[in-house]
Structures are given as C-alpha cells and as structure tokens.
Amino acid sequence: MAAFVGRNESGKTTLLKALHKFNPGIEDPYRPQREFPRERFMRDFRKPGDWAVCAVEFELSPTFRVELSQRLNVSPPTLVICTRYYDGAMKCSYQASISDQPIPTTELAMALDTFAKAARRLVTPSFDREMQTQQLRTELSAWAVAKKDILVPIRDLKSEPGIAILNQLRAEANLKMNPLAGDIVSQLINAIDDILGKASSRPVQSQLEAAIIAELPVFIYFENYGILESAIYLPRFLEDFAKHPNEPRTRTIHALFKHVGLNPQEISELGGGEAALARNRGDRVTDEMIRRDQERKELRSLKLNSASLSITDGFADWFGQRRYRIRYDADGDYFRIWVSDDKRPGVEIELESRSKGFQWFFSFYLVFLFESDEGHKNAVLLLDEPGLNLHPTAQQKLISFFDRLSENNTLLYSTHSPFLIDPKNLHRVSPVFEDETGHSRVVSDGWPADRETTFALQAAAGYNVMQALFRSPKNVLVEDIGHHIYLQILAVLCRAAGFDAIPEDVQVTACGGTRLMAPIAALFATAETQTLVLLDDGEGARRRTPLNPSALLQHAGSGVLTVSEAIGATHVDIEDVFGEGVIVPMVAELLGQDFVLEDADRRQGALVDQIVASATRQQILLPDGWRADVARRVAYVWQTRWPEEIPPEVLERAQILFRAINARLGIDLFNLVL
Incomplete structure (x- = not known):
C-alpha cells in the first residue's frame, strides 16, 4: 500500500488515471488529444504508436519465474518494465537480454547420416531388380551426403537461411518417396518436421513478453x-x-x-x-x-x-x-x-x-469486485481522494480498512488529508508536487521543500503526538522521523520472524529533533502516560544537540534509554542495529555514486560518525536530512521482503533493543503471549 500526498492540482489524479489506463479492468484507452502535453501536441505528436504514455516496473515472483523457465527454457528476468503506448500497444524490456537458444545443425546432420546408412541397406524385392535397387541406394545416399555438406556454413537453423534449407530439404525428400524407400524417407521427413517446428516457433522474447502481459494485474480507478x-x-x-x-x-x-x-x-x-x-x-x-x-x-x-x-x-x-x-x-x-x-x-x-462514508464503501465495493473479477487477476486499486466526506476519526479507520484490502491487492491512494496518512508507516508516503516548470514530480525518497505539500505530513505527525498523548498508555519518544521509521520496520519484521518486538499498542513518537524531546516529554508527563525516551549515543549524536539529561529524567516516566545501553555496545546509534552492510549501500544510492568505508573511517565510533568521516575524506557533501532519507529507503526496500531475507544479525540486535525497551516500560511479553 502507498499514499500519494500533495495539494490540489499537484498531479495526483493524473498519476492515478495514467496507471489505471495502463491495464484497466474494463477497456479505457488513452486519448492523445486530451492527455498528450498540450504545449507539444502540434509540434511533436504524429503517430500514437510513437509515444509511450506509462511505464511500470514489475518484479516477477519466484514461482512465476520457475514456470517461465520450464515453459520457455530460458532464464527469465527478475525485473521487467512494461510500457503502454498511445495506440494501446504494450512492450516489455528487461535488464538482461533474452534471446532464443540457437538450433545447431547437429541433429539434422545425424538424421541425414541415418537416412544415408538406411539407403545403402535397402533390400531388393527380387533378384531381377537388384540393379535398379542398387541405383536407388547410390542415388539416395549421395543426395543425403550432398545435403549434409550444404549445412556446413549454417550456425543456427532458427534463422531465415536455416528455415529456408529445412523447407528445401523437406520438399526434396518428399520427391524421393517410392515403394522401396518409403519408410526411410518418412522417417527423415518426420525428423525435418520436428526441427522445422522448433526453428519456426515464435521467438522466445515474444513468448516471454506475451506470458508476462497475460499475468499483469488490472488497475481499478475509483x-x-x-x-x-x-x-x-x-x-x-x-x-x-x-x-x-x-x-x-x-x-x-x-x-x-x-x-x-x-x-x-x-x-x-x-x-x-x-x-x-x-x-x-x-x-x-x-x-x-x-x-x-x-x-x-x-x-x-x-x-x-x-x-x-x-x-x-x-x-x-x-x-x-x-x-x-x-x-x-x-x-x-x-x-x-x-x-x-x-x-x-x-x-x-x-x-x-x-x-457519505457508507455510500463510498458500497460503490467502491461494487466497482472493485466486478472489475477485478472481469480481469481474472489480482487488482491494483487506485483510489482518488477517498473518504473526503468522512469525519477525521472515520478517515483514520479507513487506513485500517485499506490495510485489509492490501493483503490481497496492491493499493495506491491519493490524499491531502493528514488523517489519511498512517504515522506508523510514513515510508509508504510519496509526496507529489508541482516543480518550477509546472510539471508534477513524485518523491519516493525524501520530502520536497514545498511547504504546502508537506503540510499534510506535518499535520499527521502532530496528530500522532496528540493520539499518543491521550490514547496510548505506553510511549517511546525518539529523536526524529528516521528513528521512528527504523523502529517501526524493525518491529514489523521481528514479529513476522518470531522475534521479540515492542507490542503494537506502544506508540512511537518522533519529536522533530533532540532539542524538542524534553518539552514533549514534559507534555506527556502531564497526561500521566508511561513514557520512555530513546536516544542515540554516538559521538556525533552528542555533538549535534547537547541534551539536558536532568530535564528528560524529570519528565520521562520510564527514564532515558540509549541505544548503546540497550544493545550493550559503546557509542552507537540506531543505524548500528542495521550495520554497515545495510546502511552504507543505501547512502551510496542516495548520493548516486560509489560510497565505501575504509578502516580509518571505521575507527571513528558509531556508524553515522564513520559515514560522516568517509564523506569528509572523499569531499562529499551529505545532504540535509540524509539520515531520514536513508531510513525511508531501507523501509521502502524491506517492506516487501520476507523475514528470512533479512540478515539474522539485524533481527537479533533489534530483539535485544526491543527487550530493553519493553523492560523499561514494564512489558512482560511472555504474559502478553499467554
């Protein structure tokens, strides 16, 4: 499930409609005169087939890849990009090239050898016809040897010259049919037909493309x-x-x-x-x-x-x-x-x-069930500004409803309401904004500078604080959104893998910086909730913002816990739970260039300090908010992984951290399970 958040006229509806028409449940073609960029229509648009409208990248499931491998005898790709054009045509592209296995001439040469040997052993029907039979033996064997010689320059029978030779051989072999050689000629023709069928078959790339397109989900827009x-x-x-x-x-x-x-x-x-x-x-x-x-x-x-x-x-x-x-x-x-x-x-x-909420649910139910059934596939649900008429509390419940829907169907929705943003899964949110050129942009790995776009996200964070303040008896305050994302994704994965995690009713709240942690902890203290403050403990953490431990201890009902203290290490941050092998490649991806740590960097303390040292050494400027952006990238990648795909040492360190948090909050997981 993913949410596209942005102000009005930012392009959210256009994005969803483009996806819907990519592969709609009921035919709904693209219309160039309405949907092609207006300023370029007269200058650029000529043929609908020349212009791509929408490209979608899919990851093929392991089961489907095995099926394709067995059916087509190829190594199918993991990722495929399917592109729909204005004329309705669909094309697929892959990271690795897919080509047909060549058909060598070996099998055909062996068939000709077998035919020549059988021709030399033809039995004469009577003594007086021996001379005629001997002439036939010589003629057929010489023909087979001559035809074998013309195969020498052919490297692949699955080619235009190869298919031409196969057709020629079949026609000539058919002319050799007579009562004496009928059986051996039939055997040769059968062998040629078998090879010709393989050589003339549809190209494997075309078969692969057709198989993938047949399995594409339908997109249902509402x-x-x-x-x-x-x-x-x-x-x-x-x-x-x-x-x-x-x-x-x-x-x-x-x-x-x-x-x-x-x-x-x-x-x-x-x-x-x-x-x-x-x-x-x-x-x-x-x-x-x-x-x-x-x-x-x-x-x-x-x-x-x-x-x-x-x-x-x-x-x-x-x-x-x-x-x-x-x-x-x-x-x-x-x-x-x-x-x-x-x-x-x-x-x-x-x-x-x-x-209005019931009317929306009922109407959507009908469209979803009918159109997904018509397509005979799993559906991708596209909901444009759902629940606009619902009360804010009902909009919050709508998120739980969407979670149920997304168990069996991918769900994408657009909104500008802070109440339709799940604060526990902010990595699912992609802001949509209009850039200075008037074109819509979707941000998948950070927040744009546009304040109107981020307002809903800020309001959602504020609402999350208020919910924790009045509804949740146990709370964990963390420094910023990056820490919040890390804890949530680790908790989900630990539960799925059978490791200990914080219970789902424990509210994790991002404070927006260490300087705000003390006043927010004081606010929670007035509500008589049990509150634990979780802090990084790396050298960089202490340099960034000096903390007043006494102020935190005064208001934190369960005290202050550092990541170092929780996992039994020295001067570590939340990123150290994941480790260099997870975080550093994400930093490289964020920067768009190679990024590695050297031994000198690794001696600088916490992983964050090591990354800063490496960036300084390489004269690389780390962008503002890079830690939160890396957290979003980790969550975005890991949210679709099975627990067994996660490095076990990460889950083990996370379990140690969660056990320490639970102990401070007085949570006995054994009793909870019972």
Whole structure:
C-alpha cells in the first residue's frame, strides 16, 4: 500500500488515471488529444504508436519465474518494465537480454547420416531388380551426403537461411518417396518436421513478453464521482451506458447489475404490463394478459430478492463492520436501493440518505469486485481522494480498512488529508508536487521543500503526538522521523520472524529533533502516560544537540534509554542495529555514486560518525536530512521482503533493543503471549 500526498492540482489524479489506463479492468484507452502535453501536441505528436504514455516496473515472483523457465527454457528476468503506448500497444524490456537458444545443425546432420546408412541397406524385392535397387541406394545416399555438406556454413537453423534449407530439404525428400524407400524417407521427413517446428516457433522474447502481459494485474480507478444514488431511471441508464460506458457513475451502476447477474434491460421489460397498455388503448383486458403480467412481476421480484440476498451477504463479509441489509427494488422504470442495519432492522433508508462514508464503501465495493473479477487477476486499486466526506476519526479507520484490502491487492491512494496518512508507516508516503516548470514530480525518497505539500505530513505527525498523548498508555519518544521509521520496520519484521518486538499498542513518537524531546516529554508527563525516551549515543549524536539529561529524567516516566545501553555496545546509534552492510549501500544510492568505508573511517565510533568521516575524506557533501532519507529507503526496500531475507544479525540486535525497551516500560511479553 502507498499514499500519494500533495495539494490540489499537484498531479495526483493524473498519476492515478495514467496507471489505471495502463491495464484497466474494463477497456479505457488513452486519448492523445486530451492527455498528450498540450504545449507539444502540434509540434511533436504524429503517430500514437510513437509515444509511450506509462511505464511500470514489475518484479516477477519466484514461482512465476520457475514456470517461465520450464515453459520457455530460458532464464527469465527478475525485473521487467512494461510500457503502454498511445495506440494501446504494450512492450516489455528487461535488464538482461533474452534471446532464443540457437538450433545447431547437429541433429539434422545425424538424421541425414541415418537416412544415408538406411539407403545403402535397402533390400531388393527380387533378384531381377537388384540393379535398379542398387541405383536407388547410390542415388539416395549421395543426395543425403550432398545435403549434409550444404549445412556446413549454417550456425543456427532458427534463422531465415536455416528455415529456408529445412523447407528445401523437406520438399526434396518428399520427391524421393517410392515403394522401396518409403519408410526411410518418412522417417527423415518426420525428423525435418520436428526441427522445422522448433526453428519456426515464435521467438522466445515474444513468448516471454506475451506470458508476462497475460499475468499483469488490472488497475481499478475509483473516485467520489462514481458514488451511486438510490434511484436509477433504467431507460436513461441504458442510453448513457451505450454512449458513455466509462463515465464514473454509469460505470458503477453497470457494476451494480453485473455483480449480481441482473440485466437492467430485462428488469425494465419485466416491469411492463400488457393489461395496463390494453386498458390505455381502450382494448379488452384478457385473463391471459393478467396471467402473463403476474408471471413477469413474480420473476422480477424473485430476481431482485435473490440479488438482494447475494449483495447483502457479500458486502457484510467484505465490510466487516455493522451488519447491513441491502434490498434491491424496482417500480416501473425505476430501480431503487434500500438499506437497513442491525440496530434498526425494520427501518429501510434510501442509499443516498445513508452516510457519505457508507455510500463510498458500497460503490467502491461494487466497482472493485466486478472489475477485478472481469480481469481474472489480482487488482491494483487506485483510489482518488477517498473518504473526503468522512469525519477525521472515520478517515483514520479507513487506513485500517485499506490495510485489509492490501493483503490481497496492491493499493495506491491519493490524499491531502493528514488523517489519511498512517504515522506508523510514513515510508509508504510519496509526496507529489508541482516543480518550477509546472510539471508534477513524485518523491519516493525524501520530502520536497514545498511547504504546502508537506503540510499534510506535518499535520499527521502532530496528530500522532496528540493520539499518543491521550490514547496510548505506553510511549517511546525518539529523536526524529528516521528513528521512528527504523523502529517501526524493525518491529514489523521481528514479529513476522518470531522475534521479540515492542507490542503494537506502544506508540512511537518522533519529536522533530533532540532539542524538542524534553518539552514533549514534559507534555506527556502531564497526561500521566508511561513514557520512555530513546536516544542515540554516538559521538556525533552528542555533538549535534547537547541534551539536558536532568530535564528528560524529570519528565520521562520510564527514564532515558540509549541505544548503546540497550544493545550493550559503546557509542552507537540506531543505524548500528542495521550495520554497515545495510546502511552504507543505501547512502551510496542516495548520493548516486560509489560510497565505501575504509578502516580509518571505521575507527571513528558509531556508524553515522564513520559515514560522516568517509564523506569528509572523499569531499562529499551529505545532504540535509540524509539520515531520514536513508531510513525511508531501507523501509521502502524491506517492506516487501520476507523475514528470512533479512540478515539474522539485524533481527537479533533489534530483539535485544526491543527487550530493553519493553523492560523499561514494564512489558512482560511472555504474559502478553499467554
């Protein structure tokens, strides 16, 4: 799961729509006249196939790679970049070149040798035909030897010259067919056909590309404009769907009917009455008309009741909150949606009279389930500004709902609300901003300088402090966002690997710098919460910001704990839990250049001090906030790794740290497990 955060008009919607059309659940092509950069349209745009619109990098799962290897007899790539063009074409590129295995002439030469030997041993049918048989033996064996000679310059039969020779040999061999040599000629033709089939097969790169494209997930885009209303005028919907099937509300209504197997045309027609039409025309109403009208109404009621039961059960399992009963009803040309709940089961309310949050959930549910089912694949969910109408506390609950969805589907959403930012997983947040040229930029490894963009992130951090202050009885205060990210990702991985970690209800709060730790600790003390301050203890940590230990001890209910004290080492920082092998490559990636530590650097104390020493020695300027940026990179990479892929020594050091924190907070993990 990932969140794109930015102010209005920063490009968040454009980003999600471009991804949606990359591989939509229901056909929705790119439209150059609306989506190609306007200032370049007249100058640059000619053919749709010349311009790429969206490129997405995928990592192939180990299972899929094994399947491709067995099916295509190649070593498939780990990463693939799929690019969609304006004309709808899709192309794939790989880090390593993929090429077909050459088909040498060895097998064909052996088949010709076998044929020549068999030709020399042909048995004459009678004594008087011996001369004729001997002539045939000589002719066939000489032909096979001559054809073998023309294979010498051919290195690969899976080529245009190779395929031409195979076709020529097959045609000539077919002409050699006669009663005496029929069997051996047939055997040779079969051997040639087998080789020709391999040589003429579709190029392996093309097969690989087709196999990958067939497995791409569908991208499902949803926005608030697709929310359903309770009254649907069926004739208007059928007309709108024929003209504009991808209009958001029309698309959602279509999903409503298809999900439960209803045909809106049929529901409309079943509502018609022959008796009423006859009466309006002044004709006689017959018993047969009344019977047919009754059967149609009963069939419509049966279909609607069955659909109501289906949607009620499915939505309840998926929504997982209050039990709702959804009833579909039809009155003439109108289709209506009524909703009741378990608190007042006898009171039905129109869908649009329910909360905006319920309407959003219900409408999204229909689109998601229908379009992901239509694509027959796992889906990537793209939610544009979800939950805008929800109360802030409901928006916070929406994050938990998104976590459930992301267990089986990748989920990307855009927001400018601080309440839709998960403070425990800030590494999932990618700010989106408009640069000085007017182009949108997505930041995946840091925060932009734009204050409007970072406002939501700052507000989320402030809200996190307030939540910890009033809701969490046990808290850990850390220096900054980098420390917060490190603790959270280590806790998740330790739990997954069966190592000890801090319990999930322990709130970790970033203070925004060591100078703010004492006043924030004082604020927590007034709320009578149990608070532990976790500090780095490297030489660089003490030089950066002098601390007043007495001020911290006065307000920290569980005292002050240094990383050094926790893990039993001297002068270490939080980065030392990960070690040089993890942190230094991330620093190199951040800097975009080689970065290594030498022995002289390693004698400088904590890992942070070693990195600073190496940068000074190499005359490299470390950017402001580099520690937090490295933390985000580590979390971004490690969040998709299995616990067994994490260096065990890192998990062991993290477990020691967490045990020390838990001991200070008075947490007995053994009792918690019991």
